[in-house]
Amino acid sequence: LAERFAIVMAGGSGTRFWPASRGARPKQFLALSGSDETLLQATVRRASALVGSERVLVVTSQRHAALAREQLPSLAPSQLLLEPAGRNTAPCIAWGTAHVRRRDPEGVIVALPADAHVADEAAFGRTLERAFQAAAGGSITTLGIAPTRPETGYGYLEVGDAVADGVHRVRAFVEKPTRDRARAFLEAGTFLWNSGIFLFRTDVILREIERHLPDLAAFVARCDEAARAGDGQETALVASEYAGLPSISIDHGVMEKAGGILVVPARFGWDDLGSWAAAWSLAHRDEHDNASNTELLAIDAQGCLARSTSGKLIVLLGMQDMVIVDTDDALLVMPRERAQDVSKVVSALKASGKEV
């Protein structure tokens, strides 16, 4: 029986959680889902439960190597693949798959983003079991999340015929829709959110990469060659070549072009955690709907999220639905409904020459 592996994609550098998420500490390294675990730690824990902790690979940026080691102390050095530069998910998955192939040429892999939240872990396990079985049969298999709102921030999958119990063909990958289209998708009931979680056999994904991204396949071959040549050779190759790889997502680069993709519809309380408003909605909240990771005194204050990296006392007096995020060198205050506009803040800071 082929072994199962996980590639945890932890190379993101988003700033939607500024000022807590920064260049030096992106979202996946933060505890944003209402527990003390960071999103990365939770993702690795869930992946370990699926495939065994020694078969989890984490791909992240060289810049965050120390942070990743600190948060994942039980990870062996060989389980951490460090990208000299972020090149989106296709190079990340290709490189990770090369490492899996050296251990098991028939390995079945789940590739999953490190920065999403899963509320129902038992359901997650059952869904993944089904998806692993589908992928083991030779089909690239993705998880499609049953939408709960007309979300315009995600890509969608259009669901086709069932091929087995709870497994369907993907009819089409759909770009982020307009609000009207998103409403139509929700009503139609045949569209699912693209979770970015993919499962595939090692040989299958590498064959598709060979076909659709030949430059990337050639890089994988050189990596294997360098690894055979001796210690440090692959590291040197990656250092010199990785930043020159095409920056492309596995969705655009492979999934939308390959045929025969399957989807397992999923309902396990998945959340992409796209903003501070989402973090509030997932956080443990008190009887006044306030959430805090520090000491909080709320007087006539409801529905607020208050965070501080220093653990200082935060006092909220007379307000509703505000977000307060305090760090050593920056403090953000905004209504929760403006959470999507944090990108404006980051843009404005960058435009004024600040490091964010």
Next chain:
Amino acid sequence: LAERFAIVMAGGSGTRFWPASRGARPKQFLALSGSDETLLQATVRRASALVGSERVLVVTSQRHAALAREQLPSLAPSQLLLEPAGRNTAPCIAWGTAHVRRRDPEGVIVALPADAHVADEAAFGRTLERAFQAAAGGSITTLGIAPTRPETGYGYLEVGDAVADGVHRVRAFVEKPTRDRARAFLEAGTFLWNSGIFLFRTDVILREIERHLPDLAAFVARCDEAARAGDGQETALVASEYAGLPSISIDHGVMEKAGGILVVPARFGWDDLGSWAAAWSLAHRDEHDNASNTELLAIDAQGCLARSTSGKLIVLLGMQDMVIVDTDDALLVMPRERAQDVSKVVSALKASGKEV
């Protein structure tokens, strides 16, 4: 000609500016009036302009001696009188006057709180000149501020007949009024705010203290005796006796009982700076009416006050009329209109056993 002196009363320990004002750093030690000067520094500078810097005495708490020396480096040690405990303004003025009398038994003194703001310093100087002349004639003289709103937070003076150009008798001292009475006072035009600034001849005030607060007069006599007895004797006496003095204001203890008090009506942009809302109104504000003592990025934000003791970047996104005060160990966020309720915050913190 008798010399002029100033007693700057800097013993306050208010918490209306929490979390910037704390037990360890009360309001008078903060820069709250739109400049880099603290209120104490500004008061001492104004007093020095009136009487000469070597004739300014500052009475403050022993606890804040280091802070006072740091903020007033040009003050001689003998100009700083340190109270072992706050006993309101009557003991403070009596003790300060004892020190003045040793230098000039006929000295004329202005006693003024260290934590008020004066917008028009030239007018302040002219008004004080008039008041010094009235006081030199033997009358205790106070400054009454022409009210600009039906303020319920101040005591009032009812103005009587004129005795000279711009100098009137005080008909009555009036406690903080209800809103309705405050409105009536404003309409009547014969009521002024009690500024807490008093001028008097040394001999006159000590005679009135002798009459109305004999225990305090006896303490003053023992202080003089101890001072004559040698170095350190007065300090020892104060250490053992000061905390046992009656805690009473000069208004209640002397002014309301003494006859013949005069008042000089004043219009020099006086502000008691009673809240963060007042600090905002005095602060230098940008074109969106935002005020800050740190780096501020305001996006769709107007009318806000944003302060940080650390100089961190504060970002305000999508809000109006908010107050944000950040310190090393506490952060307060509230609408400006709730500024009067900071006392509730302090009470709640004290009730939960916190040092504030």
